[in-house]
Amino acid sequence: MRYLISGTAALALILGVQGALAETTVKWLHIEQNPEVVAYWEEVARDFEAKNPDVKIEMSYLENQAFKAKLTTMLQSEDRPHLFYSWGGGVFHAQAEAGVLLDITDSMDDEWAATFNPTSLEAFTYDDAVYGVPMLTSQVTFWYNKELMDQAGIDPDAIETWDDFLAAVQKIKDAGIVPLVAGGADKWPLHFYWTHLAIRLGGKEAFEKAISGEGDGFASETFIKAGELMQQLTAMEPFQEGYLAHTNEQASGMFGDGKAAMYFNGNWLYNIQRVWASDGKGLADDEMGFFTFPIVEGGKGEPSDTLGGINGWLVSKDAPDEAVEFLRLLLSPEHETEMAKRGFFIPVANGADAEMTNPFYKQIASNIANSSYHQLFYDQMLGPAVGLVVNDVSADLAAGNTTPEEAAQTVQEAWEFEN
Amino acid sequence: MQLSLPTPAALRRTAGQGIRFAPDKLKVVLLFLPPALLMFTLFVILPMGEAIYYSFFRWNGFGRPEDFVGLKNYAYLIQHRAFGIALGNNLLIILISLAVQLPLALALAILLAERIRGAYTFRMIFFLPYVLAEVAAGLIWRFVYDGDYGLLATLTNWLGYPPVHLLADRELAIYGVLAVVVWKYFGFHMMIFIAGLQSIDADYYEAARIDGASRTQILRHVTLPMLAPTIRLSIFFAVLGSLQLFDMIVPLTNGGPSDSTQTLVTYLYNFGVVRMRIGFGGAIGVVLFVICVVFAFTYKRTAMRHD
Numbered sequence: 243m244r245y246l247i248s249g250t251a252a253l254a255l256i257l258g259v260q261g262a263l264a265e266t267t268v269k270w271l272h273i274e275q276n277p278e279v280v281a282y283w284e285e286v287a288r289d290f291e292a293k294n295p296d297v298k299i300e301m302s303y304l305e306n307q308a309f310k311a312k313l314t315t316m317l318q319s320e321d322r323p324h325l326f327y328s329w330g331g332g333v334f335h336a337q338a339e340a341g342v343l344l345d346i347t348d349s350m351d352d353e354w355a356a357t358f359n360p361t362s363l364e365a366f367t368y369d370d371a372v373y374g375v376p377m378l379t380s381q382v383t384f385w386y387n388k389e390l391m392d393q394a395g396i397d398p399d400a401i402e403t404w405d406d407f408l409a410a411v412q413k414i415k416d417a418g419i420v421p422l423v424a425g426g427a428d429k430w431p432l433h434f435y436w437t438h439l440a441i442r443l444g445g446k447e448a449f450e451k452a453i454s455g456e457g458d459g460f461a462s463e464t465f466i467k468a469g470e471l472m473q474q475l476t477a478m479e480p481f482q483e484g485y486l487a488h489t490n491e492q493a494s495g496m497f498g499d500g501k502a503a504m505y506f507n508g509n510w511l512y513n514i515q516r517v518w519a520s521d522g523k524g525l526a527d528d529e530m531g532f533f534t535f536p537i538v539e540g541g542k543g544e545p546s547d548t549l550g551g552i553n554g555w556l557v558s559k560d561a562p563d564e565a566v567e568f569l570r571l572l573l574s575p576e577h578e579t580e581m582a583k584r585g586f587f588i589p590v591a592n593g594a595d596a597e598m599t600n601p602f603y604k605q606i607a608s609n610i611a612n613s614s615y616h617q618l619f620y621d622q623m624l625g626p627a628v629g630l631v632v633n634d635v636s637a638d639l640a641a642g643n644t645t646p647e648e649a650a651q652t653v654q655e656a657w658e659f660e661n
Numbered sequence: 662m663q664l665s666l667p668t669p670a671a672l673r674r675t676a677g678q679g680i681r682f683a684p685d686k687l688k689v690v691l692l693f694l695p696p697a698l699l700m701f702t703l704f705v706i707l708p709m710g711e712a713i714y715y716s717f718f719r720w721n722g723f724g725r726p727e728d729f730v731g732l733k734n735y736a737y738l739i740q741h742r743a744f745g746i747a748l749g750n751n752l753l754i755i756l757i758s759l760a761v762q763l764p765l766a767l768a769l770a771i772l773l774a775e776r777i778r779g780a781y782t783f784r785m786i787f788f789l790p791y792v793l794a795e796v797a798a799g800l801i802w803r804f805v806y807d808g809d810y811g812l813l814a815t816l817t818n819w820l821g822y823p824p825v826h827l828l829a830d831r832e833l834a835i836y837g838v839l840a841v842v843v844w845k846y847f848g849f850h851m852m853i854f855i856a857g858l859q860s861i862d863a864d865y866y867e868a869a870r871i872d873g874a875s876r877t878q879i880l881r882h883v884t885l886p887m888l889a890p891t892i893r894l895s896i897f898f899a900v901l902g903s904l905q906l907f908d909m910i911v912p913l914t915n916g917g918p919s920d921s922t923q924t925l926v927t928y929l930y931n932f933g934v935v936r937m938r939i940g941f942g943g944a945i946g947v948v949l950f951v952i953c954v955v956f957a958f959t960y961k962r963t964a965m966r967h968d
Binding site: 310311314315317318333336337339340341342426427429483484485486487488625626627630634637638641643659660 | 719721722723724733737806807808809824826828829830831834914915917918919920930934935936937938
């Protein structure tokens, strides 16, 4: 009998304690690889928990590709994360249409909305409803290794046109240096070339025409020409040996190790090259630089047009209110400012870039601010079914496994099949 | 409530005495069949039916499929270059499994089935790759094949050849995969063969030797015919296993470069699941299923008729 009483008491105690400590759990799924960023987020989460004693923030991590593959199923299960990473675009639109997201338009009052750059908020709005909160923006540029560029006698600032760029690549190659790295196994690092060429060639108009089905769509002159120009580059064999089997992580590490002169990648490379460099340090600030994608002579795009992303957090349906409240804290101007200051990313909260000390990120923030056409990554914007076809044909173009006409036609066919 | 399950000993007894207790058996059937039947229906029949149903829709996996497209998914599949490559690769894997892997396994089994010194150790060594998880094996070989730092790089360096990036080469990558497949599964077939060899009655060998048969003659006229049912079973496993090859390819090449190492299942995963084209994925699944079923039934009906 005594045991029974003490047992019951213990049980009651356990239940009571649990009930008092964590009534709500906010499940938060991220794909962040930089330990410093994760540590900072954990700090914010603990801070939130301290302020809200009955809430627990449960962080979990999935690798980028695994995350993308699992998300659809996860979102429709009972085990769905309340907050998850998103690149906006077609995948987000499909999720919103399917009703697996939480409409947070009411929580996004004018006061909160006013803290963000309007374009960035637009990226997480679908059919006039807000489903998520933007965190960062990014731009794809040519990052270079100063020492290797010097060795090859290249002045990166003098590269203005695509032809200048091709000439520089040849010169670097002649100097016995690998001009470019690419994570060809992941394919998306290669799709930046094709899409940025299309942006330079056809501008905003070409992309909008293509998605509205006007004319030949993605099989139009702009996209064929983009493939042709891309193959001018790839015919020179500018990439590291075996690039088709290397992932973006490996390629970033190679760039960090100083094995190649340039990597055409998003500004996240600045941090990722350190994480994946063999010495864990990579290139220091004064050892690297970047220049924006060269213009194409006769192209209709503005030189200020940018290719990049707007990433943030989506809220899934049935998520507790605390999930949104947590985003309010995490993405508050104070935290955005602090994260920007620490060089984690380029913030989207208004004024959060003011205290940014990283000169590269400062420059990129101003590039995006001055751009009248910030194209979201095709592989996100067009949704996975078409976006990944763009990645496929880009890798095929680089490998010389398809022609520019075939590539454009394949993308157009995929687009027609899905729309 | 007490369950009156017959103990294994009791079952043996009843079998041995040749007396059947119908009610007892009925109990066993009633007790043991439903779970299996339920599982089979829930996890095999139902998903199969669903896959067939989905294959007629354009569906991204959210909600219910509504956009009926008829046979469009199948039409797309047939003309898709990557599908042709995947199918061709599967046939190549089957061919190599049968022409290289099984003979190798058989030769080793014949060597190691006898109780010679070290046989046990070697059996374990050869069996080891099979024990390894597929994903781990794929990752390990990815490192081995790495043209800059891998074992292959060391080898080419040592031989004075320029570095070879096997998995980045559209023409060669599939051979890299084939080598891993043979390495991974020959031990499994070797073990099956050893078990088969050990169940052959020693009297046959003795009789053959008394009749003055040579080792080759014994192999040809005693071992192989007696082992035939085991070999046929091994072929069955090898073909079906080859058709379903997936988890090792993903970490190794993920079907690349340019789809040159896709198999039917990686093709299904990359073009169906990853691209959120569940209907299309269903169509691939149905095609794969038909291939497997047709093979399994014809093979069972013909080659394994008497086994």
